[in-house]
Amino acid sequence: MKKPRKVGPAAPKSKGPSAPALLALAQGHAAAGRWREATASYKDLLKIEDRPQWRGELAAAYAGRARELAAKGMPKEALTLWENRAQVAPELPPDPDYFTLLLRLGQVQAALDLLARTGERLDAATLTALRSHLAALHLAAEPAVAAGLGADDPIRVQGPVATAALDAYCRGDDNALRDALAAIPFRSPYRDLAQVLKALQRAATAPTEASALLERIGDDSGFAPLRRACALALGPAQTLTARLADAGNHTRRFALTLAGWGDERQALWEETRKVAGHGPQPLLRLLHRRRVLLGEDWARRQALRLLAPGFPKSAALIAEGGARRLSAEERLLVAAWHAEDVNNPWEDIEAWSAYAHHLIQTGPGPAGSVGALRVALVLRRVDDQREILAKSAPSQEFDASDRALVDALTLSLEYDPDAPEIYERLVRYYLRGGDLKTARHRLEQGLKRLPKDVGLLTAALDLALAGDAFKKAARYAREVLALDPINTGARERLVKAHLAHARKQIRSARADLARKELEQAAAWDQGGRWHDRRDLLVGLLDLTEDEARGRAALGAQVAALGGGLSATLALALEAVAIGRTPAWALKAVGLGKVKVSDQADLTAFLARLRAHLDGGDGLAAALRLLFDKPLGAAATWPLTPAESESACDTLRRAGLSEARRAFAEAALKRWPGTPVFVLHQFESRRTGPGSYPNRTEMARLEDAMVQAQESGDERTAHRIEQVIMRYAPPGLFGGRSGGFFANPFEDDFDDDDDDEGPDPRPFELRPDDALRAMIEIVGIDQLLKMAGIDAKERAEFKQREREIGRARMIEEIAELMRESLLDFGPGMRPGPAPRINPPKPGPKDKRGGRQAPAPEPPNDDDPEQFELF
Amino acid sequence: MSDPYLTLGLPPDADDDAVHAAYLAAVKTCPPERDPQRFQAIRAAYESLRTQRARLAQALFDREPPSLTDILDRADPVGAPRRPSRVLFDALLRGGD
Numbered sequence: 001m002k003k004p005r006k007v008g009p010a011a012p013k014s015k016g017p018s019a020p021a022l023l024a025l026a027q028g029h030a031a032a033g034r035w036r037e038a039t040a041s042y043k044d045l046l047k048i049e050d051r052p053q054w055r056g057e058l059a060a061a062y063a064g065r066a067r068e069l070a071a072k073g074m075p076k077e078a079l080t081l082w083e084n085r086a087q088v089a090p091e092l093p094p095d096p097d098y099f100t101l102l103l104r105l106g107q108v109q110a111a112l113d114l115l116a117r118t119g120e121r122l123d124a125a126t127l128t129a130l131r132s133h134l135a136a137l138h139l140a141a142e143p144a145v146a147a148g149l150g151a152d153d154p155i156r157v158q159g160p161v162a163t164a165a166l167d168a169y170c171r172g173d174d175n176a177l178r179d180a181l182a183a184i185p186f187r188s189p190y191r192d193l194a195q196v197l198k199a200l201q202r203a204a205t206a207p208t209e210a211s212a213l214l215e216r217i218g219d220d221s222g223f224a225p226l227r228r229a230c231a232l233a234l235g236p237a238q239t240l241t242a243r244l245a246d247a248g249n250h251t252r253r254f255a256l257t258l259a260g261w262g263d264e265r266q267a268l269w270e271e272t273r274k275v276a277g278h279g280p281q282p283l284l285r286l287l288h289r290r291r292v293l294l295g296e297d298w299a300r301r302q303a304l305r306l307l308a309p310g311f312p313k314s315a316a317l318i319a320e321g322g323a324r325r326l327s328a329e330e331r332l333l334v335a336a337w338h339a340e341d342v343n344n345p346w347e348d349i350e351a352w353s354a355y356a357h358h359l360i361q362t363g364p365g366p367a368g369s370v371g372a373l374r375v376a377l378v379l380r381r382v383d384d385q386r387e388i389l390a391k392s393a394p395s396q397e398f399d400a401s402d403r404a405l406v407d408a409l410t411l412s413l414e415y416d417p418d419a420p421e422i423y424e425r426l427v428r429y430y431l432r433g434g435d436l437k438t439a440r441h442r443l444e445q446g447l448k449r450l451p452k453d454v455g456l457l458t459a460a461l462d463l464a465l466a467g468d469a470f471k472k473a474a475r476y477a478r479e480v481l482a483l484d485p486i487n488t489g490a491r492e493r494l495v496k497a498h499l500a501h502a503r504k505q506i507r508s509a510r511a512d513l514a515r516k517e518l519e520q521a522a523a524w525d526q527g528g529r530w531h532d533r534r535d536l537l538v539g540l541l542d543l544t545e546d547e548a549r550g551r552a553a554l555g556a557q558v559a560a561l562g563g564g565l566s567a568t569l570a571l572a573l574e575a576v577a578i579g580r581t582p583a584w585a586l587k588a589v590g591l592g593k594v595k596v597s598d599q600a601d602l603t604a605f606l607a608r609l610r611a612h613l614d615g616g617d618g619l620a621a622a623l624r625l626l627f628d629k630p631l632g633a634a635a636t637w638p639l640t641p642a643e644s645e646s647a648c649d650t651l652r653r654a655g656l657s658e659a660r661r662a663f664a665e666a667a668l669k670r671w672p673g674t675p676v677f678v679l680h681q682f683e684s685r686r687t688g689p690g691s692y693p694n695r696t697e698m699a700r701l702e703d704a705m706v707q708a709q710e711s712g713d714e715r716t717a718h719r720i721e722q723v724i725m726r727y728a729p730p731g732l733f734g735g736r737s738g739g740f741f742a743n744p745f746e747d748d749f750d751d752d753d754d755d756e757g758p759d760p761r762p763f764e765l766r767p768d769d770a771l772r773a774m775i776e777i778v779g780i781d782q783l784l785k786m787a788g789i790d791a792k793e794r795a796e797f798k799q800r801e802r803e804i805g806r807a808r809m810i811e812e813i814a815e816l817m818r819e820s821l822l823d824f825g826p827g828m829r830p831g832p833a834p835r836i837n838p839p840k841p842g843p844k845d846k847r848g849g850r851q852a853p854a855p856e857p858p859n860d861d862d863p864e865q866f867e868l869f
Numbered sequence: 870m871s872d873p874y875l876t877l878g879l880p881p882d883a884d885d886d887a888v889h890a891a892y893l894a895a896v897k898t899c900p901p902e903r904d905p906q907r908f909q910a911i912r913a914a915y916e917s918l919r920t921q922r923a924r925l926a927q928a929l930f931d932r933e934p935p936s937l938t939d940i941l942d943r944a945d946p947v948g949a950p951r952r953p954s955r956v957l958f959d960a961l962l963r964g965g966d
Contacts (some may be wrong), residue, residue: 140962248966265945337932
C-alpha cells in the first residue's frame, strides 16, 4: 500500500551556491584531481558568468579528465573530452596527448589537420616530439601519414633510409645497418630510431653505453615504446620477468626475444605466469599438460616435490591435475620428504625406514650396486641430516632414537660396505660412550675393508689412546702419517700419546721406558710445540731419580718458562699428571709462595690455562685449591673489559670460582651493571648445593638480561636467560608476602640488602598448592619447560595427560616433583630446577627414549684440603 | 635455478665424466670474477652431481619444488640474444604496448 503523501505548503525553491562558492568548490576538486566533479562545477560556474579565466580552468579540468579516462583504457571517452576542451578554449594550443590519442585511435588525418590548424602555437620541442609520432607511424607503414604530408616533408623524404636501417637490423645485416644509420641526419624525425638501433647494436658488448643511448629518447617521443622495451630487456637476466610483470604483450615479447628467449619458452612463460602463486595445483596441471615437452620422468619428479609440503592431503591433487595416482613407492618417498619438515626425529626415522624397507623388498641387488647404494643412502639419511650420532653417546634406553639410527647405519653397511665415514661415525659414537669393545668391533670391520683410510686410522688412534694402548696408538699414528705426511693432527696426537705413555711409565716407576717415550715424543715433535712439557717431564723424572739433578733441570726449565704463575701452572700440571702433588714439584724449584708477579704473568697464566682446558682436560682439585686464592689478588689490576671478560670465562671453565668472582666483582666496580660480569658474579657464587640465589640477585640478573638485550648483546642475554631458567621459578617455592602470584623478581625490600645467603623468610604456601597455582597460571607445558624438560619429553607428558586427564596429570607431576626434590617441604629454597623424568610410556608409546648426554669428564673435584708443604 | 642438471645443462643420465666436462665448460663461460653468484650456483650444482653417490642422493633427497625458471629452462633454455621481428617493431611503432 502506498504511503500517503503529506500535503502542505510548497517549499520555497532553494537558491544555488554563489559564484565564489562554486569557484572554490571547482578549484578544490581540480586541486585534488577529482576532474569529473571539477568539470561539473566549472560548467555550473560558467552558467552564472562566462569568464575567460574560468573557461581556461574548465579546459584544464577537461584535459585532466581526458588523461584519466585514457589511462583507464577508455580512449574514445577521452577523445570526447579533448574535443570538449578544444571547444571551450579554442585559443589554447593543442595538447600533445590529444594529438597522440588521435593517432592511437587511427584518426591520422584528424591529427594531421589538428597539427596544420594549430601547430604554429606549439613550441619547437613539442612539435618535434609530435612529428616523431608521425615518423614512427610512417615507418610502421601507416599509409595515412604519407597521404597527409607533402612529398617534401622530411618524414616522407627520410622514410626510406629509416626503413632500410630497421630492415637491416631485423635481418642481421650490420653493414647495411651502419650505412643506413649514417644516412639519417641528426635533426631527422627518425633520430630516436637511430638511437634505438645503435643501442641494440651495443647491447651485448657495451650494455652501459646502450643504456645511455636509450636515455636520450624522451618519454614524449613516438619511439618511446621501443625505447622502453629495449630498456626492459637490457637489465639483469635474473629480474627480467619481474621487470616485465606490468608490460604489455608486445613489449614483453620484444624484450624476451632480445633477451634470448625462444618462442616455446615465451609461450610457456605466458602460460605459467598466470598460475604463479596459486598453490601447487596449477603447476601440477601444467607439469602434466606439458609432460611430453618437459620429459615424463622429470615432470613426475617435480610434481612429487610439489606434493611434499601438504602431504598427505596433497596426494589427491596429483590425480585432480590429470596425472596418475601416487604409487606405493612414491607415496613413501613423499611422506619421508614431508617428515623432514617435522621437528621430530622419530617421524623422520620411521618415514625413511619405511621407504628403505620398501626398497629392500623390491630387491635392490648385491652390495655396491646402484639399488643397494640407494637403500644405504636412505638408511643413513636421518643421521646425515640431523647429525645425532656425531654428537651423542649410546643411550641406556633401548628405544632411544640414537639406537634406531645405529641400527639403520649398521644395516646400511650391508648394502654399501665401502663407506669409511659410517664406520668412523659408529666408532666415535661408541668411543664417546666409553664402549671401547663395540667401538673396536666396528673399527675392525671398517679397517678390514678400508685399511688405508685416514679417517678410520685416526679413529683407531683415538680409540687406542682411550684404552691407554699407547704403543698401538703410536703405530696407528705412523700409518696415518705414512699416508698423509702433513697431517699435523695425527702428529700432534702421536706426540701427545708418547707423552701420555711417558707419564704412565713414570707413575709405574718405569723410568727407562718413560725416557724412551720422551725420546719418541721429541722425535715426532718437529715444531717443538710440546718441548716445554717434555722438558718438564724429563726434569720431574730426574727428580724422582736424582733430586739434585732434578732440581737443577726443573729450575732451568721453570726459568726458561719465565718463572711466575704461568711456569708454576706448567710444572704443577705435569706433577699432577705423573701422580705427584704440586707441592712436591714446586718445593723442588723453590716456588714456595704461589703468586702472580705482574700483568704479563697473569696473561701468560690464563693463556696456558686456556690451552690446557682446550685439550679437553679439566683442572684437578689440587690445582684449583692451589691457584684459586692467589689469582683473586690480581683481579684489581687495570684490565680492559675484554681482558676481564676473557679472564672470567677461562676461570669459569677451570672451575676457579673464587678467582672468577673476584674478577667479576672488580670488573663491576669499574663498569657497574655490565651484564656479562653480573652473570659471572652470579654464577661464581653458586659453588655448592646450598648456595641458592636470593631475590636481589635474581632481580639483578634479570636487569642484566634486559640490558644485554637492549644493547644487542644477544649471546649474553641468552646465557643469562638460561641461568634464570635454571633457577626459576623462584615463585614456586618463594612464599613471598603478597603471595605466590607476586612477580618473583619484584623486590620489596631495600636494594642495599645485598645478603648473599639464603632468603631466611619461611614459606607461606604449601608446595603442592604452589605447584597447582603455578600450573593454573602458566599451564603444564610451560611449567615443564621451566623445569628443563625438553620438547620430546613434554610431548610424552601431553600424551599422558590425554590418557588420564588433567587433574590426575597434575597429581602425577606433583608426585614426581616430590620424588625429585630431596627437601620438598617448608624449608625448601629456590634452587636448580628439579629433573623430572617423563611418565612411563604406555604399551604403544615407544618414543620415550632420549639421548644420553656425552659423558662428563671425570670428577676430580675432591674436597680435600690442599696443604702446600 | 634449483635443478643442478639444468644449471649444468646435463641430461638426467649424465655420468661422472659428463658432469666434470659440463662443469669445466660452465666455469669457462662464467668464471667467478665475472659473475660470482652464477659461479656459486655452478659449483653447487657440480658438487651435487659429481659422483654417482651424489647423483643418487640428489635424486632421493632433493625435495625443493620446481621454480617457474626451472620449468622454463627444462622446456626451452635461454639462448643467445635474438633480434625481434619487424612485426614486433611495427606494433611498438604504432604505439602498442
